[in-house]
Amino acid sequence: MTITFTLNDRSVTVDVEPSTLVSELLRDTLELTGTHVGCDTSQCGACVIHLNGESVKSCTLLAGSVDGQELRTVEGLAGGTDDLHPMQVAFRDNHGLQCGFCTPGMLMSSIDLVNRNPDPTEEEVREWLEGNICRCTGYQNIVKSVIAGAQALRDASRGDDHA
Amino acid sequence: MPEVVGVGASPKRKEDLRFVTGHGNYVADIKRPNMSFGVFLRSPHAHALIRSIDTSEALEQPGVKAVFTGEDMKADNVGGLPVGWGISGKDGNPMKEPPHPPIALGKVRYVGDAVAFVVAETVEQAEAAAELIEVDYETLPHVVGAVEALQPGAPQIYDEVPGNLCCDWDLGDCAAVDAAFETATHVTSIDLVNQRLVGNPMEPRAAIGEYDAANGQHTLWTTSQFPHVVRLLMGEMVLGIPQHKLRVVAPDVGGGFGVKQFHYAEEAVVTWAATKLGGAVKWVCQRSEGFISDAHGRDHVTQAELALDTDGKFLAMRVRTYANMGGYLSTFGPNIPTNLYAPLLSGVYVIPSIYCEVKVVFTNTVPVDAYRGAGRPEATFVVERLVDTAALEMGIDKFEIRKRNMIPTESYPYQTPVLVEYDSGDPLGCLERSMELADVAGFAERRSASEANGKYRGLGVSTYVEACGLAPSRLAGQLGARGGLYESANVRVHPSGAVTVLIGTHNHGQGHETTFAQIVSERLGVPFENIDIVFGDTDKVQFGMGTYGSRSLVVGGSALNKASDKIILKGRKIAAHQFEAALEDVIFEKGEFSVSGTDKKKSFPEIAGAAYVPFDFPLETLEPGLEEQAFYDPVNFTYPGGAHICEVEIDPDTGVVRLDRYTAVDDVGTIINPMIVEGQLQGGIVQGVGQALFEHGVYDEQSGQLLSGSFMDYCMPRADNFPDFTIKPHSTTCTHTPMGVKGCGECGTIGSPAAVINAVVDALRPLGVSHVDMPASPNRIWNIINNSGARAAAE
Ligand code: FES
Ligand code: FES
Numbered sequence: 001m002t003i004t005f006t007l008n009d010r011s012v013t014v015d016v017e018p019s020t021l022v023s024e025l026l027r028d029t030l031e032l033t034g035t036h037v038g039c040d041t042s043q044c045g046a047c048v049i050h051l052n053g054e055s056v057k058s059c060t061l062l063a064g065s066v067d068g069q070e071l072r073t074v075e076g077l078a079g080g081t082d083d084l085h086p087m088q089v090a091f092r093d094n095h096g097l098q099c100g101f102c103t104p105g106m107l108m109s110s111i112d113l114v115n116r117n118p119d120p121t122e123e124e125v126r127e128w129l130e131g132n133i134c135r136c137t138g139y140q141n142i143v144k145s146v147i148a149g150a151q152a153l154r155d156a157s158r159g160d161d162h163a
Numbered sequence: 164m165p166e167v168v169g170v171g172a173s174p175k176r177k178e179d180l181r182f183v184t185g186h187g188n189y190v191a192d193i194k195r196p197n198m199s200f201g202v203f204l205r206s207p208h209a210h211a212l213i214r215s216i217d218t219s220e221a222l223e224q225p226g227v228k229a230v231f232t233g234e235d236m237k238a239d240n241v242g243g244l245p246v247g248w249g250i251s252g253k254d255g256n257p258m259k260e261p262p263h264p265p266i267a268l269g270k271v272r273y274v275g276d277a278v279a280f281v282v283a284e285t286v287e288q289a290e291a292a293a294e295l296i297e298v299d300y301e302t303l304p305h306v307v308g309a310v311e312a313l314q315p316g317a318p319q320i321y322d323e324v325p326g327n328l329c330c331d332w333d334l335g336d337c338a339a340v341d342a343a344f345e346t347a348t349h350v351t352s353i354d355l356v357n358q359r360l361v362g363n364p365m366e367p368r369a370a371i372g373e374y375d376a377a378n379g380q381h382t383l384w385t386t387s388q389f390p391h392v393v394r395l396l397m398g399e400m401v402l403g404i405p406q407h408k409l410r411v412v413a414p415d416v417g418g419g420f421g422v423k424q425f426h427y428a429e430e431a432v433v434t435w436a437a438t439k440l441g442g443a444v445k446w447v448c449q450r451s452e453g454f455i456s457d458a459h460g461r462d463h464v465t466q467a468e469l470a471l472d473t474d475g476k477f478l479a480m481r482v483r484t485y486a487n488m489g490g491y492l493s494t495f496g497p498n499i500p501t502n503l504y505a506p507l508l509s510g511v512y513v514i515p516s517i518y519c520e521v522k523v524v525f526t527n528t529v530p531v532d533a534y535r536g537a538g539r540p541e542a543t544f545v546v547e548r549l550v551d552t553a554a555l556e557m558g559i560d561k562f563e564i565r566k567r568n569m570i571p572t573e574s575y576p577y578q579t580p581v582l583v584e585y586d587s588g589d590p591l592g593c594l595e596r597s598m599e600l601a602d603v604a605g606f607a608e609r610r611s612a613s614e615a616n617g618k619y620r621g622l623g624v625s626t627y628v629e630a631c632g633l634a635p636s637r638l639a640g641q642l643g644a645r646g647g648l649y650e651s652a653n654v655r656v657h658p659s660g661a662v663t664v665l666i667g668t669h670n671h672g673q674g675h676e677t678t679f680a681q682i683v684s685e686r687l688g689v690p691f692e693n694i695d696i697v698f699g700d701t702d703k704v705q706f707g708m709g710t711y712g713s714r715s716l717v718v719g720g721s722a723l724n725k726a727s728d729k730i731i732l733k734g735r736k737i738a739a740h741q742f743e744a745a746l747e748d749v750i751f752e753k754g755e756f757s758v759s760g761t762d763k764k765k766s767f768p769e770i771a772g773a774a775y776v777p778f779d780f781p782l783e784t785l786e787p788g789l790e791e792q793a794f795y796d797p798v799n800f801t802y803p804g805g806a807h808i809c810e811v812e813i814d815p816d817t818g819v820v821r822l823d824r825y826t827a828v829d830d831v832g833t834i835i836n837p838m839i840v841e842g843q844l845q846g847g848i849v850q851g852v853g854q855a856l857f858e859h860g861v862y863d864e865q866s867g868q869l870l871s872g873s874f875m876d877y878c879m880p881r882a883d884n885f886p887d888f889t890i891k892p893h894s895t896t897c898t899h900t901p902m903g904v905k906g907c908g909e910c911g912t913i914g915s916p917a918a919v920i921n922a923v924v925d926a927l928r929p930l931g932v933s934h935v936d937m938p939a940s941p942n943r944i945w946n947i948i949n950n951s952g953a954r955a956a957a958e
Contacts, residue, residue: 033192034185036417038365039450043874046365074185081180088183092175095842099672100182101365101417107183122887129882133874135365135418136672138845138911139882 003067007032008076018064023047025063026073034074034104038133045132048105049073055112057131074104077111086152087111087145096145098136106132110146118154122147165692167754169685170902173838177676177696187415190369190384190447197442198371199228201433202289204279204296205455206271209305209527209867210318213269213278217297221281226288228440230296231280231432233266241265241435244426244491245400247392248498249643250330250523258330258523261321263491265401265428265435271300272320272490273527274868275455280432282444305527307862309487310464312526320490320525327525329488330497334505335518335581340470343479343516347470351553356936357541359462359487359860361877362534364671366417367448368457370430372437379408383434387413388424388669389709394701395646396426396494402435409434413699416671420850421533422457423671424711425494429456454872459860460534462487463500463541469549475559477512477568482519482545489530496532497523502642503538503630503712509579510546511590511626511804512568517580527867529860533711535850536912539629547625547917551924552933561624561921562598566591569626576898583630585802586898590626593828593893594806597624600889601808601826609810619813620823621926625917628804631906632717635797649796650714651706652722654683654730656789658775660768661693667707668719669699673908674839675715679723681835682902686727688754688767705792713803713906716835717897722795724901729791734770736785741765741773801897801905805829807848807914811922818945820856820923825888827914832897832905840907844890847911853880854912855919859938878940927951 004013007030016025026032026049035058038046047059050072077085087107090096097103106129113120113128120128125146126139134142168174181187218230243262250258262268266277279296283289304318311317312327320327344350371384381404387393390411398409416423429446437444448456464485470478486500505519554564569590570577578584606622613620633639636647653665662683670676680694697703707719735749738756742749742763750759757764765773774789810824827844834840857878861870871877896903916937923939924932930951935943 027192031194032185033189034187036189036366037191038367038417039874041450041873041875043879044365044450074183078184081184084183091183092179095176095838097179097182098674098842098846099364099366099418100178100187100415101189103182104185123883126883126885133365133879133881135363135420135850135879136846137842138847138849138888139885140845140887141842143882143887 001064003063005066005068006070008072016063018062020063021059022061022063022066023058026058032073032075036101036104038101045105045109046102048108048132050108050112053115055109074107077107086156087149090149090152091145094141094145094148096137096142102132102134106134106142110149113146114150114153118150120150165690167684167688168681168691170681170835172681173836174677174691176674177680178670178674189366189415189417190371190386193371193384195371195373195443199282199284199440199442199444200286200289201280201282201436201444201446202286202293203277204281204293206267206274206276206278208271208300208302209274209307210303210320211271211300212303213267213271214299214301216279218279220295221292224288224292224295226284227292228282229436231266231436233264233268236264236266236435237268240403241431242401244428245396246492246497247396247494247645249645250332250497250501251643252331253333258497259324260492261323265431273529275529276490277428280436282436282440305867307526307528307864307867309462309485309524309526312524313522320527324525328522329525330523332501332523333518333520336516337518339516340479340481340518344470344481347478348473349471349557351469351471351549351556353467353548353552353934355465355467355545355548357461357463357465357544358937360460360534360854360858361454361860362420362422362457362460363879364418364420364422367450367453368423368427368429369447370433371443371445372433373443374437374441376441380410381408381434381438382410382412383430384412384414385430386416386423388416388419388671388711390669390699390701391667391707392709393426393430397431397434401431410702413669416669419671419710420535421460421537421711424709425458425532451873454877455529455869458493458532459489459529460531461541462531465545467545467549469553471553471557475557475564475567477514479516480508480514482508484521486521486523487526487528487531488523489526489528491530493530493532496530498643499533499538500541504542506582507539507542507628507630508546508581510543511570511588511628513570515580528862535847536909537712539909540851540913540916543625543627543913544917547921551921555933562594565594565626583800585628586799587895588628588802588804588830589893589895590804593804593830594626596891596893597806597808597826597828600828600891601824603808606810613812617815619815619926620810621922621924622808622810623918623920623922623925624806624808625914625921626804626806627914628802629909629913630800630802631713631909632797632801633712633714635799647796648708649794650708650718650722651792651794652719652726653705653792654726654790656730656771658772660689660771662687662689664694664696664723665704666696666698666719666723667704667709668715669710671710673710673715673843674836678716678836678839679720682720682723683727686724687730713908716904717801717900717906718795718797720904721797721901722793725793725795726791729793730789733789733791734767737770737774738765740780740785798899801832801900803829803831803905803907803910805893805910805914807918809918809922811919811926813926813944815948818941818948820939820944822852822885822919824886827888827890827911828893829907829910830894831892831907831910832894833903834892834894835904841890843907844911845888847909848888848915849880849885851912851915852919855916855937855939857938857940
């Protein structure tokens with residue numbers, strides 16, 4: 001089948017098998033390999049992307065179901081390497097990553113959290129990220145990054161209000 | 164303004180920009196021209212003869228290019244996977260080392276053993292075809308536990324290994340230990356299980372083989388911690404490809420933890436298949452496949468005894484361990500429960516004599532090899548559980564018994580009775596600092612508060628020491644290593660003064676691109692941003708032994724430091740020529756060459772530029788160019804150590820153990836980048852706590868299946884399982900590494916399991932509990948509480 005959807009603000013039309021997973025579509029067909037696959041039981045969260053602004057595990061999403069929808073992947077967060085999303089900056093500033101494999105999923109999940117809850121507590125961050133496994137960092141610096149990213153986003157929106 | 168960022172700073176990591184923007188380059192991300200896809204058919208049986216394999220139907224499926232079996236590889240003279248470290252038994256005989264074919268030949272020895280490899284145009288086609296391969300198995304009785312495998316009448320896994328005993332190994336003075344036990348006032352005995360773990364780096368393994376017939380050139384992209392070693396082992400010993408015709412690339416790798424420091428069958432199979440078929444062949448491991456094909460870790464059963472005198476002073480220790488090797492020997496398998504285990508049994512204590520015997524045993528399980536800590540967490544667990552139990556039995560405070568027996572700081576260098584000599588350390592300093600930070604004094608109050616809420620609270624401590632910085636080649640050679648364990652670094656100074664470093668270690672999360680750049684920035688005065696670190700490609704990097712055993716900074720960083728010395732010397736020679744001064748008078752400081760006592764000076768970039776414009780060089784004595792290489796072989800292991808204290812709270816209604824507070828004080832020697840060191844400790848502690856509370860690779864004795872074979876059943880530590888930790892360094896300087904570094908990658912994993920279990924036992928002590936096996940899962944704890952009668956009494 002042919003599907004058309006918005007991916008990182010651009011319209012994309014592709015031919016896919018309806019049973020293709022979105023994680024495969026992104027990685028294999030569209031060559032956006034920032035979305036990672038870390039398991040085959042929807043447990044790890046390495047594959048998290050945004051569907052209409054909300055985080056979803058792309059390894060459980062069928063390509064046929066995203067026709068007409070809006071997707072965003074980690075590649076669609078930054079304007080450029082010197083125009084990073086505040087959450088990307090926060091992860092970098094707070095050593096919120098080591099090998100980087102879980103990082104795209106962590107970023108996408110964290111941004112969804114902060115969209116819903118602009119000022120999360122440490123406990124809320126830890127609970128929200130329960131579905132994202134990181135084997136390297138021990139999570140402490142990821143939590144610190146998310147809190148810092150949330151703060152930066154609040155500061156930015158306050159700036160916007162004043163402007 | 165570009166700046167020097169040197170030792171002790173915590174700059175943002177160089178590698179992070181590509182990772183946070185989704186532009187990492189992992190093996191699974193790589194596409195090659197003319198690439199086909201392979202999948203493995205794996206054994207569903209723990210132990211079976213292969214009577215026949217019928218591939219005819221699979222071969223007829225659309226898109227299928229080939230189906231290979233072990234016989235096909237054998238017919239092509241493909242060798243077995245080699246073992247990199249051999250050991251010898253008590254009787255002086257070498258270990259039993261049966262062949263390990265990349266695809267099973269005639270017999271399968273564990274669930275997951277590869278039986279065939281299908282290559283097709285797409286993964287889906289290969290998967291569909293694999294299902295049509297007919298394997299006629301004759302199942303055999305199997306055995307999954309090391310102790311059981313040694314029983315008379317146990318199923319025999321190899322004809323040539325009677326009783327499944329790979330090696331009966333020992334270390335220490337048995338007679339002296341026996342004599343000391345005779346004189347003891349008190350003997351503490353414990354039985355421990357150090358359970359099997361599955362390392363599970365978040366990036367599953369993957370490999371792409373490629374063959375360029377026109378140039379006779381083979382390439383392998385692989386998720387490896389040591390590409391040069393794979394080139395050596397696979398090229399020379401398995402496939403017979405000369406080193407200069409084989410390129411091995413390990414690009415960005417998503418975590419290793421030991422799991423990726425072995426030469427795996429799949430690497431050889433894709434490389435060989437690509438040679439047969441032309442083009443590239445790609446294999447990407449599924450997570451559930453990784454559970455039954457990645458080498459596992461730990462799996463010890465141990466009996467240990469400690470002899471003490473009336474004052475609670477340690478007299479001697481006796482340890483017997485059964486170590487499970489699985490169905491084949493993995494690359495370093497036999498070395499882990501022997502050479503990396505028994506030499507650490509002295510811990511940070513004075514123990515006059517120690518004897519350890521290890522029975523290294525084949526079973527019908529996935530091969531077992533190094534996993535973060537590798538032998539040293541197992542040793543620490545034995546020592547610290549023994550010490551805690553002895554304290555309890557003799558009525559001595561757990562901190563007091565440790566202090567009483569610790570190696571005094573002034574006794575360093577300290578020769579243990581088990582081979583190793585610790586060069587430096589301050590265990591008492593670490594312990595006292597950790598007690599202060601953990602507010603041990605306030606524990607009684609916190610315990611009462613928990614009790615008032617119907618919860619049990621316990622406090623546990625563990626000290627540790629590890630041998631890392633693998634490894635002094637001479638010593639390793641005496642212990643059976645089949646290769647050297649030095650490291651190499653090449654410092655290439657460009658005419659602009661910018662620097663490219665080519666180094667043989669491998670970065671898969673440790674931040675080498677940052678830390679190594681800091682070393683060069685400090686030594687050469689070159690701005691941090693003008694330095695790039697290259698690793699992971701045998702066509703670019705001269706040689707290297709890779710990354711494991713907390714060796715990268717210790718051995719690789721020292722090689723880099725040594726190469727920097729050579730650059731400075733060469734720069735001084737060029738400067739001496741330019742200044743028309745004597746070499747002895749030219750000094751290099753803060754990025755500037757100058758002549759002492761004069762105002763003549765030139766910057767590092769000026770001398771770098773001059774090196775490449777040698778119009779007036781005296782060519783007999785001064786070569787053009789500014790590039791130097793060094794190999795560094797350490798003279799001893801390094802011995803990081805420390806003290807970890809944790810507090811747990813247990814809910815008797817659910818059996819859940821909640822980690823409430825965790826304090827770590829670690830001696831890692833000189834710290835180059837404090838942010839990265841702390842990150843390594845945080846991650847290491849979570850892995851160690853994972854072992855203590857959650858993780859368990861469980862085999863079903865009846866079926867021989869791995870029961871915890873996915874993230875649904877194997878409990879990985881998650882964000883909401885932890886509080887923030889308090890982590891502080893308490894460093895002494897390593898006396899033999901040039902920068903005083905000791906390494907930090909494994910500390911967290913080594914110190915934490917015993918600290919947590921000691922805390923759990925402390926919490927349940929009112930119920931008469933003196934030991935809890937790992938993992939202290941809710942089910943296990945709930946049962947302990949409910950069988951103790953405490954519930955009945957309370958209700
Ligand atoms: S890949 Fe693991 S949850 Fe999607
Ligand atoms: S940074 Fe490696 S898995 Fe999270």
